[in-house]
Structure formats: structure tokens, C-alpha cells
Amino acid sequence: MTSHQQLPQEQITPRYKPYHGAAGGWGALRSVAKAWVASDNALKNIRALLKTNQNGGFDCPGCAWGDSPESGMVKFCENGAKAVNWEATKRRVDAAFFARHSVTSLLEQSDYWLEYQGRLTEPMVYDPASDRYQPIDWDSAFALIARHLNNLATPDQAEFYTSGRASNEAAFLYQLFVRAYGTNNFPDCSNMCHEASGVALGQSVGVGKGTVTFDDFEHADAIFVWGQNPGTNHPRMLDPLRDAVKRGAQVVCVNPLKERGLERFQHPQNPLEMLTNSDRPTNTAYFRPALGGDMALLRGMAKFLLQWEREAQAKGEPAIFDHVFIAEHGHGINEYLAVVDATPWEQLQAQSGLTLAEIEQAARMYCKGKRVIMCWAMGITQHRHSVPTIQEIVNLMLLRGNIGLPGAGLCPVRGHSNVQGDRTMGINERPPALLLDALQKRFDFAVPRHNGHNTVEAIHAMLEGRAKVFIGLGGNFAQATPDSERTARALRNCELTVHISTKLNRSHLVHGKQALILPCLGRTDIDLQAEGPQAVTVEDSFSMVHASNGQLHPLSKQMRSEPSVVAGIAAATLGKQPVDWNWLVADYDRIRELIADTIPGFANFNQRLRHPGGFYLGNSAGSRQWQTATKRANFKANLLPDSLLDPRVRASGQLPDLIMQSMRSHDQYNTTIYGLDDRYRGVKAQRDVLFVNEADIIRLGFAPGQKVDIVSLWDDGLERRVQGFTLLAYDIPAGQAAAYYPEVNPLVPLESIGDGSHTPTSKFVAIKLERAGDSGRII
Numbered sequence: 001m002t003s004h005q006q007l008p009q010e011q012i013t014p015r016y017k018p019y020h021g022a023a024g025g026w027g028a029l030r031s032v033a034k035a036w037v038a039s040d041n042a043l044k045n046i047r048a049l050l051k052t053n054q055n056g057g058f059d060c061p062g063c064a065w066g067d068s069p070e071s072g073m074v075k076f077c078e079n080g081a082k083a084v085n086w087e088a089t090k091r092r093v094d095a096a097f098f099a100r101h102s103v104t105s106l107l108e109q110s111d112y113w114l115e116y117q118g119r120l121t122e123p124m125v126y127d128p129a130s131d132r133y134q135p136i137d138w139d140s141a142f143a144l145i146a147r148h149l150n151n152l153a154t155p156d157q158a159e160f161y162t163s164g165r166a167s168n169e170a171a172f173l174y175q176l177f178v179r180a181y182g183t184n185n186f187p188d189c190s191n192m193c194h195e196a197s198g199v200a201l202g203q204s205v206g207v208g209k210g211t212v213t214f215d216d217f218e219h220a221d222a223i224f225v226w227g228q229n230p231g232t233n234h235p236r237m238l239d240p241l242r243d244a245v246k247r248g249a250q251v252v253c254v255n256p257l258k259e260r261g262l263e264r265f266q267h268p269q270n271p272l273e274m275l276t277n278s279d280r281p282t283n284t285a286y287f288r289p290a291l292g293g294d295m296a297l298l299r300g301m302a303k304f305l306l307q308w309e310r311e312a313q314a315k316g317e318p319a320i321f322d323h324v325f326i327a328e329h330g331h332g333i334n335e336y337l338a339v340v341d342a343t344p345w346e347q348l349q350a351q352s353g354l355t356l357a358e359i360e361q362a363a364r365m366y367c368k369g370k371r372v373i374m375c376w377a378m379g380i381t382q383h384r385h386s387v388p389t390i391q392e393i394v395n396l397m398l399l400r401g402n403i404g405l406p407g408a409g410l411c412p413v414r415g416h417s418n419v420q421g422d423r424t425m426g427i428n429e430r431p432p433a434l435l436l437d438a439l440q441k442r443f444d445f446a447v448p449r450h451n452g453h454n455t456v457e458a459i460h461a462m463l464e465g466r467a468k469v470f471i472g473l474g475g476n477f478a479q480a481t482p483d484s485e486r487t488a489r490a491l492r493n494c495e496l497t498v499h500i501s502t503k504l505n506r507s508h509l510v511h512g513k514q515a516l517i518l519p520c521l522g523r524t525d526i527d528l529q530a531e532g533p534q535a536v537t538v539e540d541s542f543s544m545v546h547a548s549n550g551q552l553h554p555l556s557k558q559m560r561s562e563p564s565v566v567a568g569i570a571a572a573t574l575g576k577q578p579v580d581w582n583w584l585v586a587d588y589d590r591i592r593e594l595i596a597d598t599i600p601g602f603a604n605f606n607q608r609l610r611h612p613g614g615f616y617l618g619n620s621a622g623s624r625q626w627q628t629a630t631k632r633a634n635f636k637a638n639l640l641p642d643s644l645l646d647p648r649v650r651a652s653g654q655l656p657d658l659i660m661q662s663m664r665s666h667d668q669y670n671t672t673i674y675g676l677d678d679r680y681r682g683v684k685a686q687r688d689v690l691f692v693n694e695a696d697i698i699r700l701g702f703a704p705g706q707k708v709d710i711v712s713l714w715d716d717g718l719e720r721r722v723q724g725f726t727l728l729a730y731d732i733p734a735g736q737a738a739a740y741y742p743e744v745n746p747l748v749p750l751e752s753i754g755d756g757s758h759t760p761t762s763k764f765v766a767i768k769l770e771r772a773g774d775s776g777r778i779i
Contacts, residue, residue, distance in 0.1 A: 012676075014686035016728050019679060022279035023231040023238060025266030027679055028078040031667075034675075056549060065234040065413065066214045066542040067613070077235035078268075082667075082674045087522040088552055091118025093504045098124060098133040107509050111479060111742070112673040115503045120519035121556035126511055133508075133517060138560070141516050142572035148469050148496045148514075149573050155182030155448075159458040159467050162188040162427045163474030164416025165523070167536035167548070169591045170562035171418070172599070173584070174473055175426035177570035179436075180445055180578050184452030185467070186429045189475060189670075190419055191455035192482075196381040196757040197412040198423070200390035204634050206627030209420065211409035211619050212373055213542045218243070219407030222250035222369030225283075226294060226393070227379020227763070231261015231680060232666045234377075234413055238265045241282040250365050253283045255379060256291055256661070256733055257691075260680040287362055288733055290353030291659050292644040292764050294380055295389040297359060299640060300348040302340050302396050304363035320367060325401030329624060329633050336395055336635035343640060351640060353733065371407035372397065378415075379661070382763040384646060387756040388638035395635050403633065404624035414541045416670065417523075421539030424599065424617075429454050438598040443578040454758050455481060459750060462490035470512065471498040471569070473562065474520075476671040478507040482748035482760040483720070500565050505671065521561045525550040529564065530586035536563075537592070537609065539617065545602075546614035563588065646752060649766040651715035656766035657700055658692065660710070662741035662748070671742050678740075686726065690769075691738040694729035700769055704729040707772035710739070712747035712765050720747050724772050737767065 021027060097117065103126070106114065123141045124133035136144075149158055160178045162171060178186065190198070198208030205211070217223065217240035230237035242265050245251050253262040263286070266279035273279060289297050309320040326333055349356055366372060374393050380386060394403075394410065402408040414420050426435055429452035440447040453461055461467035463486060470477075470491060477499075481487045487510075491497055494512030501508070502522045508515070521527055527534040527550050535547045560568070567581035574581075584590045589606050596605040601617040608615040620626070626633050649656065664670075665678035665687065676685045683689060690710060697704055706727050712720040722744055732738060741762065752761045 126515035146572035164419030196386035205621035211622035228377035296351035300359035322401030331632035418538035
């Protein structure tokens with residue numbers, strides 16, 4: 001198949017039929033085989049897949065879930081296989097491709113079509129006269145970037161974005177270059193997903209990472225999974241969940257949608273299950289709160305614990321709270337319990353969307369476990385009150401001493417495979433003084449001390465003309481961000497946009513006055529530098545650092561590694577200050593020596609990396625060492641929101657028809673669309689759909705299958721609308737709706753962000769429905 005032929009699914013009629021099977025199983029195997037064949041590189045990709053997450057192989061380019069310590073031939077999941085085959089394709093996007101397609105014509109194509117065309121293989125520069133990208137040599141590309149950067153009035157007029165798939169080596173060089181250049185403008189993907197986790201955990205326990213390791217899941221008495229869909233986003237997590245159920249532990253799932261991976265799982269590597277078409281459960285209880293109602297549920301659980309603690313004291317029975325732990329490690333418990341005591345049951349029930357009996361059941365399941373793990377993802381982090389919600393998780397865990405024990409602790413489950421590592425390496429617009437001091441001491445330059453821009457602040461700066469250059473180290477900024485039309489205007493307002501990418505995406509088409517596409521190696525590609533083949537490293541959700549060695553020869557000698565591209569930009573802009581950039585990338589051991597000199601936990605980095613499976617960075621809170629201002633674990637006495645509805649929605653003068661969350665389909669990872677199906681939700685060959693309770697569809701004057709426009713509510717006078725979405729009657733709580741990301745990103749106002757996190761509130765969007773192509777609805 002050539003790059004301009006039709007996509008595999010273009011001839012399939014869209015349909016919707018509820019799915020009744022288990023997660024995994026034969027469906028997963030068929031999906032992997034389909035992705036494998038569609039890569040046009042099937043034979044070589046067998047070898048690549050068998051090297052995924054193996055010692056001496058490469059780290060999966062998908063999610064950040066950690067690797068099981070057991071050895072085995074197959075250590076990848078369905079979506080990991082899709083990610084590998086998607087990256088390791090033979091299809092090329094080269095000069096001939098851009099000669100056939102203008103940017104204007106490419107803008108008419110879907111995101112699926114764009115990425116399906118294949119790997120970017122040579123550097124390209126935008127030519128306004130022809131409306132096409134044309135070839136440019138690397139030195140000229142670097143010189144163009146350097147000229148723009150060095151002509152800015154201040155370094156703060158440039159924005160340096162980072163994707164969560166960048167390696168530790170690339171991220172460290174990137175932040176060193178940018179700080180030597182003179183700014184802390186580091187908008188990155190963390191700002192849009194787990195920023196609330198870092199903020200909340202930093203204030204509560206002193207470190208913005210999870211405190212558990214992979215082994216802890218084998219020893220937990222109870223595992224709570226909040227706002228997460230591991231069957232699609234972290235499929236390898238299903239193994240420890242079903243194993244926990246099998247050995248008698250409680251697995252409590254808290255999610256508005258009934259996600260198949262959180263219900264039951266058929267292991268594709270279990271012959272008996274496959275032959276008998278059997279499966280195993282992945283939960284012992286399932287609670288479905290209102291969108292944004294998780295904090296009320298957590299507070300209700302704490303209120304029940306407080307009630308039982310008082311009853312136990314009165315009767316002289318064993319305590320519910322761990323008073324020894326609290327006395328030795330806790331701070332602020334009295335203030336917190338006073339807030340819990342003062343929170344009315346009526347408010348807890350109304351805001352959580354659950355009955356008091358359900359809240360009590362959740363509390364009893366928490367109390368039953370002596371060792372409890374709390375996991376969460378973006379269903380928790382993408383709300384206006386996400387920081388207090390995560391701190392309520394911590395409060396609940398502190399009451400019973402469930403941090404710093406084997407089988408217990410906090411587990412924010414990260415998305416992209418090195419999003420946590422990038423932050424560890426210093427990709428942080430609000431860097432800690434410890435990092436800046438270490439950089440200044442080691443490299444002897446005046447490190448910028450003022451805060452930089454996060455993602456939302458960067459978009460505002462570009463919109464207002466305060467930022468004029470945008471450089472993206474991976475990712476698909478135009479599609480990943482909220483308020484899509486305004487983000488597009490922001491990028492087009494730049495003097496220069498630069499994207500360091502593996503594949504064509506929409507961000508390349510939403511460009512500045514001048515624009516570059518710089519093709520980089522992916523995780524599967526052999527990285528050959530002057531001193532020989534190189535490994536890069538990544539950090540998973542459990543603070544394990546792994547080496548990753550590409551296995552496939554790149555499609556073009558024009559493709560460069562991310563560290564090499566960063567070094568080229570830095571050398572052109574700064575010369576050999578504060579380091580000899582090109583000498584560093586000749587051998588990545590040299591980069592890792594600098595990391596060892598400046599980043600805590602990486603002493604003897606190169607030596608420790610030789611250990612099979614990598615090494616553990618450690619976690620201060622997991623060792624009950626609290627790097628907070630109080631030097632203790634802090635109970636945070638946050639009030640519940642008066643209303644989950646943002647005041648600016650109420651100020652619009654309209655009440656929403658529904659509250660909508662965005663989510664991924666099963667055939668995508670972040671903005672990468674592998675196909676147009678969503679197997680576990682029964683959707684075939686379509687993405688412009690809105691999942692709604694059938695009673696709500698009828699209440700609002702529509703019918704299942706009808707097409708509607710979705711309009712979000714905000715008080716700034718701007719219309720935010722997506723058109724022609726099909727209503728699907730779905731098992732979803734009344735008053736809620738769900739739709740695919742990034743298709744509904746245009747509905748998320750840029751100003752609708754989490755308090756203290758600046759994270760877009762993509763899991764709580766107030767919407768109204770209108771008949772497609774009309775301003776009214778059927779009555």
C-alpha cells in the first residue's frame with residue numbers, strides 16, 4: 001500500500017452494537033495481528049515485538065505502567081503492540097509526499113489518515129508560496145531556529161514543549177539548553193494530565209510521585225482504582241488486578257462508566273482461558289459516582305471512619321485510625337477531622353451521586369484491608385478541584401497508616417511512557433531551587449529563577465503575541481490541548497513553529513509564519529551515533545529506570561535521534577556553552593554522567609543501568625521521610641466545593657443539558673488514532689459519537705442515533721461547538737455524557753482549569769445539545 005491509498009477501515013459502515021465479551025482474549029489477539037499486518041513491516045516487527053520490555057530490547061513506547069519482574073517471551077499488551085507496529089512501519093512521509101499534498105489539502109484529512117501515512121524521513125521547511133513543505137538540510141534548519149531564538153527581545157518569548165515519550169537523555173539536554181538560553185518556559189504534557197497529582201502529593205507527602213512499586217500489588221489487601229480505564233490505557237495493569245481478586249483481596253473500582261477492563265479479563269497468554277473462552281473478574285465492587293463527585297465519596301468514607309473511631313473509643317474496642325503512625329508522622333489531623341465532622345451527609349450524598357449505603361460499603365471495604373493501594377488517573381486529575389480530591393485520597397490513607405508499608409501506598413498511574421522521567425530530568429516550568437542550584441553549580445551559568453509558562457499559559461502568551469517561537473519535542477500540541485480553535489490561532493500567531501516528530505500530525509499543519517518539521521528516531525529505531533549504537537532511558541510509574549535499545553534500522557539516514565536534534569539546536573544557538581553539545585551526543589554515557597552529577601537518585605547512573613531490569617530511584621514518602629515544610633505528612637483540610645459547576649458556567653445564564661467527559665477509544669493512545677473502532681464500547685468505524693443515557697436522550701427531545709451539535713457553556717461570548725455527533729444510548733449515569741478526545745477538545749474553554757494545577761477540566765464540560773445543522777431541538 002502506498003501512502004496515498006485509502007485507509008483499511010474507510011469502506012466499513014459505521015455501526016454501534018454493545019460489546020458483551022471480556023477484555024483481552026481473542027479480540028486482543030485479532031487486534032494485534034491486524035496492527036502487525038497493517039504496518040507493512042510484518043516480518044521485522046515480529047522481532048521488534050519480542051524485544052519489547054525485554055532486557056537488551058526497547059521500552060514500550062506506549063504507557064508508563066511498570067514491568068513485571070518475571071521473565072517471559074511476551075511482555076507487551078494489545079495497545080503496546082499497536083504502538084510498536086504503528087511506529088515501526090515502512091510507510092514514508094518524504095519530499096515526494098509533500099510535493100503531492102499542500103498543507104491546505106492535508107488539513108481536510110482526519111487525524112487517523114495523517115498519522116497512517118507513515119514515518120517522517122527528512123527535515124522539511126514550510127514554503128508559503130506553494131503552501132507545501134519542502135526539503136531543508138539539517139544545518140540550515142538549525143541555523144533558522146538559532147536566528148529566531150537569538151533575535152528575540154527576551155528568551156521568555158519562546159515556548160519549549162515536551163512530550164511524555166522523550167527519553168531522559170533528550171529531556172535533560174533539552175532543559176539544560178533552554179535554561180542556558182535563559183528561560184523556564186516548559187509547557188509539557190504533564191500540565192494536561194497528572195499536574196494535579198504532583199501538586200497535591202508535593203504538598204501532602206513531599207514528593208510528587210507514587211509511593212508504591214510493582215511488588216506492592218502482590219501484597220495489598222485492597223486496591224482502589226479511581227477514575228481510570230486500564231483495559232484501554234494501561235492493559236498490563238489488568239494482570240495484578242485479577243490476580244488480587246483471585247487471592248482474595250478487595251479490588252474496588254470507582255468510575256462513572258462501566259469499563260470492560262475493570263469488570264473481567266481474559267488473558268491472551270493463558271491457553272486454558274483462550275480455549276474455553278473463560279475469563280476472570282477484575283473487581284469485587286464497582287461504584288459509579290457523579291462526574292467530579294469523587295471527593296465527596298472520599299470525604300464520606302472518612303466521615304464513616306471518624307464515626308466508627310468514636311464508637312470504638314466509647315466501647316473500648318480496637319481503634320480504626322492508626323494513632324501510632326499519626327502521632328509519629330502526621331500533621332494537621334485535628335483541623336482535618338473538624339472539616340470532616342462539619343461536612344453534612346446531605347452534601348456528601350448529593351455531590352457524590354451515590355447513596356449513603358454505597359459510601360458506607362466503600363468505607364468498610366477500605367477498613368477491611370490492612371494494606372491498601374490507591375490508584376488514580378485522569379478521571380481524578382482533570383477537574384477544577386482535582387488537587388483537593390487527591391489530597392483527600394492522601395488524608396484517607398494517612399488515617400490508617402497506609403503509606404510506607406509493603407502492599408500499601410499511593411499510585412498515580414501515568415500516561416506516556418516517560419512523562420514521569422521528563423519531570424525528574426527538570427522539564428518543569430516551576431523548577432525546585434534544589435535543581436536550579438545543582439545546575440548552576442555544575443555548569444557555571446546564571447540559571448533563570450523566575451517561573452516559566454505551563455501549557456495553558458503558553459497558549460495565552462502565543463495568542464497575545466508575548467511568545468513568538470514554539471518548539472515541540474514530540475507530541476501533537478494542536479490536538480492535545482484545549483480550546484482547539486484558540487490554540488490554532490496561537491500557533492499561527494508565532495513567527496516560527498518547530499516540531500521534532502516521528503509521524504505527520506495536525507500540529508505540523510497549524511503552523512507559524514515559518515515552520516519546520518524535524519524527523520526523529522522512535523523507541524524502536526537503532527540509534528547510531530559517532531561512538532556506536534546508543535541506549536536511552538525512561539522512568540515508569542513506579543520510579544524504575546530502564547534502558548531502551550532500538551532494534552530496527554531507521555527508514556532514512558536523514559532521521560536523527562531526539563538528543564542529536566536538541567544538541568544541534570543548542571550548538572547553533574549557544575555554540576559550545578555551557579557544554580560541547582555535539583561531543584555529548586556522540587556517546588550518551590556522557591549525558592548520563594551529567595545527569596548523575598545534578599539529578600538526585602542517579603549517582604553511578606551508567607553502572608546501575610547495566611543491571612537487568614534497571615534500578616529503583618527510591619521514594620522519600622515511601623520510606624516515610626516527608627520532604628514537606630512541616631517535615632511530616634500533612635492532612636489537608638480542604639472544603640468540598642459549594643457546587644461542582646464552575647461559576648463561569650453559571651454566569652453564562654444557561655443551565656447545562658449534560659456534563660460531559662472526554663476519553664480515549666480503545667483504538668487510540670493520546671492523540672494517536674490506531675483505528676476507528678472502540679471494541680469494548682461496541683463502536684465500529686466512527687469517532688464523532690456522544691455516549692448518553694437513553695432516558696436523557698428522550699428527556700432532551702432527541703432519539704438514539706440522531707445527529708446533534710454539542711455546544712459548551714462559558715461566559716466569554718465565544719461559541720464553542722462541534723458538529724454532527726451521533727447520539728448513542730449507553731449505560732452511563734443520568735445527567736452525564738462522554739465523547740472521544742481530541743474530537744471534543746474544542747469544547748474545553750482555555751480558562752476552565754484546575755485550581756492550583758492549571759490542568760484543563762476535560763472530565764467536566766457543561767454542554768447543551770442542538771439538532772445538527774439547526775439551532776433548536778426536536779420537541
